[in-house]
Amino acid sequence: MRTLIQKIHIEEYNSFACRTYKTPDFETAWHKHLECELILITAGNGTALIGDYIGDYKKGDIFFLSPDLPHWFRKSNQETVGSAIVIHFKKDFLGRVFLDLPELKNISKYLDNKDTCIQLQNELLISIEELIRKLEYTEGIDRLLLLITCLQIISVSPEYKIITKAFDAMTGGEENSVIEEIIDYSFKHFLSPISLQEIAGITSMSIPTFCRFFKRNIKKSYFEFIKEIRIGHACKLLRETNKPVLDICYESGYNSWAHFSKQFKDVSRITPSQYRKQHIEA
Structure with a gap:
């Protein structure tokens, strides 16, 4: 371990x-x-x-x-x-x-x-x-x-x-191994829909136990974690490619523009187009 x-x-x-x-x-x-x-x-x-x-x-x-x-x-x-x-x-x-x-x-x-x-x-x-x-x-x-x-x-x-700031880690050796497994699986599959049943299953936990475990150790819900990974991927595509924003929406694990736009603004505080414009000007 x-x-x-x-x-x-x-x-x-x-x-x-x-x-x-x-x-x-x-x-x-x-x-x-x-x-x-x-x-x-x-x-x-x-x-x-x-x-x-x-x-x-x-x-x-x-x-x-x-x-x-x-x-x-x-x-x-x-x-x-x-x-x-x-x-x-x-x-x-x-x-x-x-x-x-x-x-x-x-x-x-x-x-x-x-x-x-x-x-x-x-x-x-x-x-x-x-x-x-x-x-x-x-x-x-x-x-x-x-x-x-x-x-x-x-x-x-x-x-x-x-x-x-003020992140108080609570993990020990065995818990750390489980956290690693969750993170690794999430990065490999974040572009596809991931259900709580699916992610809890790889840890052999019930859904409520998994949710408590993840929130206690990472200080956010699992879906907040996935959202930040997906939006981070979208930001990279906006900065480094000329792909249309709608294409980036679909390539970041979203099948709804409205949902993508809302989540992008939740994380970045600006719209995808504004984000791209800022980085082009920079």
Whole structure:
């Protein structure tokens, strides 16, 4: 049985870990760890599942995750290469006394955020990418200073988006295996109708038990989860293809334009056409 808790290896001569994870090491299960994580995607694209958040990730994206936050970066095409530079560190890796210094109040406050993930934006994204790429090949005190600089710049910048907050994971090893099975099945079949009887059946649970289990662990109903996967797929098609919006509706698992349009607006707060226009102009 695979465990939810991932053990992060930190060399004895370092206070934190920074390394590249590339296929097949990039492909990890739904997991969490005691360390904070700063991750720069360097190759590949797909869907990020972080706490109760579901959304796209692509090359150049940077996420900061607080400790004990379950996550999974799932490639859109399993034949492609996924890669990321990942920094793992305990939030008190500098020592609690050091973090209590008044000069570090912004960093300390930032690290104390519980079960939160942010996605970096705009100029902040560019600045931190440069530092992370440099940090991977730096040693000694300069390595430590680069990480502190990253945290300081992030902590005083408004250029980030909170994508999940106060997500209290309740899964253990056996429950994690069931969650993985549900997520894997959902990604393979989300373009087709999935009934509660069908998805509950693969877990050998009754429908009421399955609904309670899923809501307790993912913090949303199963149909909300499927909706976000389908709309995420539609957003990708709107950004990356010139297909008519009606065709994208049908290719995203919907057989009703009205239903698709309503669900798209529920998730994205704008219409499909407005979403496409925003990304063309960007």
